[in-house]
Each structure stands twice: as C-alpha cells, then as structure tokens.
Amino acid sequence: MDASSFSCGFAVIIGAPNAGKSTLLNKLLDYKLSIVTPKPQTTRKRITGIYHKDQCQIIFLDTPGIMKPQQKLHESMLEITRATLKDADVVLALLPYSRQSGSVDLEFTEDLFSSWLNPSGKPVIAVLNKSDLVSAEAKRTCESVIQNSFHPKAVLSISAQLGNNIEGLISALKPFLPLKEPLYPEETLSTDPERLFVTEIIREKIFLLYGNEIPYASEVIIDEFKEQHENDPSRKDLIRCSIIVERDSQKQILIGSKGAALKKLGQAARLDIEELLGRPVFLELFIKVRNDWRKKNNLLKSYGY
Numbered sequence: 001m002d003a004s005s006f007s008c009g010f011a012v013i014i015g016a017p018n019a020g021k022s023t024l025l026n027k028l029l030d031y032k033l034s035i036v037t038p039k040p041q042t043t044r045k046r047i048t049g050i051y052h053k054d055q056c057q058i059i060f061l062d063t064p065g066i067m068k069p070q071q072k073l074h075e076s077m078l079e080i081t082r083a084t085l086k087d088a089d090v091v092l093a094l095l096p097y098s099r100q101s102g103s104v105d106l107e108f109t110e111d112l113f114s115s116w117l118n119p120s121g122k123p124v125i126a127v128l129n130k131s132d133l134v135s136a137e138a139k140r141t142c143e144s145v146i147q148n149s150f151h152p153k154a155v156l157s158i159s160a161q162l163g164n165n166i167e168g169l170i171s172a173l174k175p176f177l178p179l180k181e182p183l184y185p186e187e188t189l190s191t192d193p194e195r196l197f198v199t200e201i202i203r204e205k206i207f208l209l210y211g212n213e214i215p216y217a218s219e220v221i222i223d224e225f226k227e228q229h230e231n232d233p234s235r236k237d238l239i240r241c242s243i244i245v246e247r248d249s250q251k252q253i254l255i256g257s258k259g260a261a262l263k264k265l266g267q268a269a270r271l272d273i274e275e276l277l278g279r280p281v282f283l284e285l286f287i288k289v290r291n292d293w294r295k296k297n298n299l300l301k302s303y304g305y
C-alpha cells in the first residue's frame with residue numbers, strides 16, 4: 001500500500017433531527033446500516049460506517065440529532081455527539097432544505113455553528129440535504145447565504161435519498177483526510193458490534209409500527225445472544241431481548257390485543273436481523289416496565305448512554 005497517495009480519516013455527520021444523516025450514511029455505504037424513519041430522533045447512539053473507494057477510506061460517524069434537551073436521555077445523546085465531534089478530521093454539517101421556505105433553517109444553522117462547530121475548531125463542510133425539494137435557483141441562493149454567513153470550507157447541495165451529488169461530497173471532504181494507510185480491511189463495513197445493529201433493527205420496527213410516544217419511551221437491550229447455528233446447522237441462533245418502556249399502559253399497547261402487535265413486531269424485526277446476520281434466528285421479545293427510565297442516570301448508563 002502506497003501511503004503517500006492513500007487518504008484515510010474520520011468524517012462526523014452532524015445536524016438537526018430528521019436532517020437525513022442516517023439516509024446519507026446508508027447511501028454512502030450503499031447498504032442499510034443506520035435506521036431511517038420519518039420520525040425525528042431515531043438515532044440515539046453513534047453509528048460507524050466505513051467507506052472504501054478510489055484510494056480512500058472514510059470512517060463516517062453518524063450522530064444523534066442536535067435538539068433542545070428535555071430530559072436526561074437527550075443530554076446523554078448530545079454528549080455522544082459532543083464526544084464524537086472530537087474524533088473528526090472533517091465535519092459534515094447536514095442542513096435539510098424545507099420545501100415550504102425553499103431554504104434551510106438559518107436560526108438552527110447559526111446555533112449549530114456558534115455552539116458546536118466553531119468551538120470544535122474542525123474543518124466544516126456545509127451539506128444542504130433534500131435538494132430534491134427545492135429549485136436550482138433556491139439552491140444557489142441558499143448555498144451563497146451559508147457560505148457568506150458561516151464561512152465553512154465548502155458548501156454543496158445533495159439529495160441523500162436520491163443519491164444526487166454524493167461524488168461531489170466525497171471530493172469536497174477528501175482534502176481534509178490525512179494521507180495514510182487504511183485503518184480497516186476493505187470488507188469491513190462497520191466496527192460496531194452486531195448486537196448494536198440487532199437492537200437498532202428492533203427499535204426501527206417500533207418506530208415504524210407504533211405511534212405517539214411509544215417509540216420514544218422504548219429502549220431495546222439484549223439479554224442473551226446464543227450463536228449455535230454455526231456449530232449445529234439444525235439449530236437457529238437464539239436472541240432474547242427486552243423492550244424497556246416507562247408505563248404499564250405502554251406495555252399493553254406494545255403487546256396489543258391477544259399479543260398480535262408484538263407478534264407483528266417480532267416477525268418484522270426477525271426478517272431484517274436474519275438478513276443482517278445471514279443466518280436463521282429465533283427471536284424472543286420480552287417487555288419490561290422501568291418507570292421514567294429516560295430520566296434516571298443509573299438506568300441510562302446501563303443501557304449504554
């Protein structure tokens with residue numbers, strides 16, 4: 001490997017909830033690694049995805065969206081974003097266009113630069129996402145406002161969903177990556193453990209299948225992960241998970257009439273988990289009530305926040 005021509009480094013994706021951070025990570029990797037839902041604040045932990053192409057390895061770090069904290073869980077999520085920022089060689093500030101205004105949220109952008117990006121001292125690329133929602137003229141105007149007001153190293157518009165201008169994004173961030181040998185072998189898509197993705201898949205299905213407060217009040221933890229298929233192909237791997245909720249009423253909603261809702265959740269999650277692991281799985285879901293877990297430091301810590 002010729003380290004003099006190979007670039008490798010860390011790019012942190014930061015932005016508001018629902019900006020399309022996870023969609024961008026998945027598009028970059030051409031693989032559905034990070035969960036995506038129409039609801040904000042789906043991503044709660046840092047997700048690592050590794051891009052390998054054209055003499056370049058970029059370790060992308062997807063972070064929880066930046067919002068005003070309303071509870072201890074939010075504070076822990078912001079702490080994860082703050083710590084992740086420290087690892088960045090370059091930061092992608094993801095700012096979504098709104099169809100209504102034809103622009104990005106300038107008040108949020110101001111706050112993002114003054115409270116997060118400028119103090120970090122990291123090179124920032126402003127990435128204006130959801131460009132499919134606005135006209136070419138609106139894009140040009142907004143790009144120039146962002147460049148003149150906040151002075152990032154570069155500004156560009158993309159559509160993470162459609163895959164528009166992803167090559168432009170890679171070209172813009174490449175100059176900020178150190179010239180060095182790759183850190184990971186080419187087949188490595190993530191350094192996060194399989195277990196994290198198993199719990200993320202279950203959380204995604206909760207976000208997609210239940211309304212109102214249920215997804216936000218739920219956390220998923222693995223109680224047991226028995227890998228037995230490889231040694232004995234007649235047996236499936238066994239995964240036992242607990243879904244933590246805050247109230248008994250939420251537990252009843254998750255279970256549904258005669259257990260129908262929980263069965264649907266389990267089936268949807270199992271199919272995706274089997275695809276992720278590439279082997280058959282027996283998935284058992286239990287529901288536990290832990291009152292106000294999102295406000296309790298000791299519980300948050302035990303759930304990895």
Ligand SMILES: Nc1nc2c(ncn2[C@@H]2O[C@H](COP(=O)(O)OP(=O)(O)OP(=O)(O)O)[C@@H](O)[C@H]2O)c(=O)[nH]1
Binds near residue numbers: 016065158
């Ligand atoms: N029209 C349009 N929608 C997009 C685009 N990128 C993402 N979305 C949608 O925006 C919503 C949020 O996308 P996510 O990728 O989950 O956003 P996120 O920033 O990771 O959200 P958090 O979980 O809050 O951190 C989803 O419904 C996506 O399909 C885009 O380029 N164009």
